Amino acid sequence: MRAIVCLWAVWAVASPTVAQVRGRVLSVDGTPLAGATVTLRATETRTRSDMDGAFVLEAPAGEAVVVGAARGYFNGSRVVIAPADEVELRLDAVPTEDEPHALASASSCGGCHTTQASEWARSAMRHAGTNAWVHDVYDGSGTEGGEGGFVYTRDSIHREASPSSECAACHEPLRWAVEPFASLSHLDDASPSLTEGVTCTICHQMVSVDLSRPNAPGLFPGVVRFARPADGSPVMFGRLGDVDYVSPGAMRAAYLPTIGSEVCATCHQDANDPDHDHDFDEANSVVSEPTFLEWLASDYANPESSSFATCADCHMRTTLEPRACNISLPYERPEGQVRSHDIRGTTAEYLENALTLTLDAEFRDGALHADVTLTNDLTGHHVPTGVTVRNVILLVEAFANDARLAQTEGPVLDALAGEGDPAEGYFGGLPGKLYAKRNHGAAGPGTPPVFFSEAVGISADNRLAAGASDHTTYRFALPSSDAAVEVRARVIYRRAWRALVDAKGWTEDGHGRPLADLSGPDFGHLMESATRRLSFVATDGGVDAGPREELDAGPPPDAGTTPSGGGCGCHTSHGGPTTLAWITLFAVARRRTRNAG
Structure with a gap:
């Protein structure tokens, strides 16, 4: 006791x-x-x-x-x-005024938020204004070959009615915040409005977004409001809701729980305005950036769902940082409360943790059959998403003793995968499927896709929605003799149509990094891959398979599991007209650690 x-x-x-x-x-x-x-x-x-x-x-x-x-x-x-x-x-209520005075640059925030400023400086957000691809498409000035292909200021049917094309609404928002409808500054402009891209105050001083007009681009007047009191007193919004630090003349914290989603909608959801009436949600407007509404329609946007995650939950990773600023405060934050401002999207980590690929192969009915399923089980929006030049290629190939087997049935990649030598990444005509949203212009469906500004409709959209799966089946001719057969499936992300890359002469992405779309063997970023190896043994012209070694493969693995056994075998009854074959099946899968972000 x-x-x-x-x-x-x-x-x-x-x-x-x-x-x-x-x-x-x-x-x-x-x-x-x-x-x-x-x-x-x-x-x-x-x-x-x-x-x-x-x-x-x-x-x-x-x-x-x-x-x-x-x-x-x-x-x-x-x-x-x-x-x-x-x-x-x-x-105290936040002042409701939105006086169009300039928002502060990142330099005014970095003194106290050094870590966050350093993270942001590496992000695509910071470089939104200096993205060379954007300038190439707008006025052809971004790269040496930028005047090739479509150039808005030269080729668009809307270039006179809408000379700015609202590019700066997202890519130079500091300027648009004080000068709505301004054109994108020249790439050589060294002003903070261009070089800082989407800066701290763009997100942290935005007080509201009118979601009844979701397709208005960027900081469109009347849709997006900032907290900009006439006296210039600072308002800084965050979603923790427990920041009580006040720095007179520098910042005072206010609560905005939707900063991790609604604020993102301003530039990750928009449509064109072909009649120039500033209504981007009418029937004749064609959606360009669809990401926010894709998320909103998914289970990830449901707070009651176990899958619930905002944009920031996925794209701003948690850190172990105990503080969000350099000020000496009498407390530290628990792990995970402070998030990284190195805001990530189509990086290797995210592309390789977006989809799940499964591949099954067998000899049946006188042919080699390959069944492929692609599932969007790790991403809270469509894959691919963003601007319409983004595309994902599923490439399915079969080889016998390293010689390509002819496809006899199943889908093939169209011209948007590239027309030319497959060894140079032109995959059009090969077995597979291209996932993308295709806009068409006045020439109608079936014509090459156009940029969103010229679009009058959507010819097709077969991208994978959150939680969706797509199944495709392929048939290949059997080898003419005994052979080691290999079936390969690859999922490849491309930043632009191959024809556009060639027209512009791009060798780097918009931020100056080597362009994976031009680099073999995948000619794009390899998101997923799976391989099946089978042994084909044919006797008497393929009528009798003969004896074989018994192997137990267990259940077919997907692209991300290590096979549990050595293979499996099957054969049909003797004497039938069907080609007989024994299968020794091994699964070789490329895999990465799954992380929803």
Whole structure:
């Protein structure tokens, strides 16, 4: 009994007593704020206020800092001694003015947020304005061969009615924030509006996005609003809701839980405006960037789903950083609360963790059959997504003793995979399938795809939606004699149509990195691959397979599993007209560690 009492005493000393903090969240004029978030600062302990603004928050007994946050208000905190009752958290409203004065550059943020500024400086966001491909398509000035192929300012049917084409709305937003409808600055322009691309204040001072007009591009007037008080006082939005630090003249934290999704919609969802009436959601508008609405229609956008994840949850990785700034504060944050600002998208890590590929092969009915399934089980939007030149190629090939077997049935890659020598990455005509969204112009469906600005319709869209699978089947001719047969399936990501790459003479991507689309053996980024090896033994003209070694393969593995056995075998009854063959099946799969991002 004494031992039990002693153990209880030790536990009581080691374990902090849980107490309750009760109170209300109010505006400064005393109006109850329902649905406000109340957080024990720098923890995952939080609750929400009820219709009367009342809340109950559990906290360790003793001193605690409780922070209230509500959309449209600055965060407000109180130091309390828990347990505590009748705690009032009064929140100041964020000013509603959106005076068109210039937003601060990243240099004003980097002094206190050095790590985040350094991460952002490496990101595609920072380089949105200096993306050479964007300048090549807009005015042909991005690269030496940029005037090849389509150039908007020269070739577009809309170049006079809409000379800017709204490019700068996303690629030079600092300029658009004060000068709507401005054209994209020249690539040689060294001003921060171009060189900083999508900078800190673009995301962290955006107060609202009108989602009833989701297809308006970028910082379109009347759709996107910033918190820009006339007196220039700073407002900085975040989604943690427990930042109570105030730096007079530099920043004051406010709550915006949708900063990880709605803010992204401004540039990752848009359509064209062929009649130039500034209505991008009418019937004759053709969607270009579809990513936000793809996510919104998926299970990933459902807060009640186990798959729920915002754009930031996937594309801004968690870190082990205990602080989000250089200021010496009396607390540290738990692992994972501070996210990286090296915002990633079509990097190797993400491309190789987007889809799942399965491949099965067998000899049947006088032919070699290959069955391929491609599943979008790891991505919260379509694959591929983004601008319509993006495409994914499924390439399926069969070889006997390293000689290519002829395809007899099944889909083939069309001209958009490239017309020319397969050894140079021109895969048109080979077995497989190309996944993409294809816009057509006034010439109608069936013609080569056009840029979104010229589109009047969508000829086809067979991209893989979140959670969707696509199955294709291929037949190949049998070898003429005994052979080691190999079936290969590859999933390859390309940043642009091969014809466009050739027309522009691109050898690097828009950020100056070597272009994988031109590099063998895959001529694109290899997302997934799978290989099946079979032994074909034919006697009496392929009528009798003869004896074979018994092997047990177990269940067919997918592209990401190590095979559990050595193979499997089968044969048909003797004497029939069907070609007989014994199969020794081995699975060789390329795999990577899965990580949803």
